[in-house]
Amino acid sequence: PNDSGRRPRGALIAFEGGDRCGKTTQCSKIVEHLRSTGVDAVMWRFPDRSTSIGQSINAYLAEQSHMDDAVIHMLFVANRLEKRDEMLRLLAGGTTLVLDRYSYSGVAYTAAKGVPYLSMEYCKSLEVLLPAADLVVHMTMTPESMAARGGYGEERYEKVEFQSKVMAAFEALRDERWAVIDASGTIDDIHEQVTSIVEPVVRCAHNGCALGR
Ligand code: T5A
Ligand code: NA
DSSP: OOTTSOOOOOOEEEEEESTTSSHHHHHHHHHHHHHHTTOOEEEEESSOTTSHHHHHHHHHHTTSSOOOHHHHHHHHHHHHHTTHHHHHHHHHTTOEEEEESOHHHHHHHHHTTTOTTSOHHHHHHTTTTSOOOSEEEEEEOOHHHHHTSTTTTSSTTOOHHHHHHHHHHHHHHOOTTEEEEETTSOHHHHHHHHHHHHHHHHHHHHTTOOOOO
């Protein structure tokens, strides 16, 4: 315990946004920055394509397999749940976790499909076993400018019309834990903004503020 009698913990920070908006780039940079200032931080990405569930997800995204919308949704959820214990252990041990996509992608991408029985509320209810993020960094840019980025269009959801629906779904999910960042700037400008938003949240967790949910 620290001066306030509360136990220091790591922060749970999720980066969200459309495909190719620069999440991986910014997650790597902020983790590197945090480490350089002595913060114990690690970066994970979801989906974690290395597990057997992750390999099924990968085949689906690469359009090598077809799956029912409910089934692929449950696999994305399960792919997070299989990391739940390790997440909680790391956070309790003081490690800050920077996640390249998390529950919010799970909800937004499925809700964007407009399948009546996979509503936003229903999808949210399936995430309750997982810890909520302390901070969600929502990186926004127009679907047209994302499409201009290298590598766009290789995977299932990388279509401008669908990405517009995903963007609307993310907007509907926002609450006071979300910070919105214009992802169309330079890598360094975005990193500077990300740093100013992330650092106070890491400090708060280190001082033992409560974890969401
Ligand atoms: N999904 C995911 C679900 O449907 N349900 C779920 O539960 C989850 C977790 C895979 C897909 O799965 C869906 C969402 C996705 O459709 P993914 O593997 O994270 O998710 O795929 P992407 O989000 O498409 O990841 P990418 O790696 O393709 O994009 P990033 O991480 O957003 O972007 P990044 O950093 O790799 O950059 C892309 C390119 O742009 C350049 C980079 O150098 C790179 O070439 N770039 C910039 N260029 C100019 N200016 C900048 N500021 C730039 N920043 C990066
Ligand atoms: Na990525």
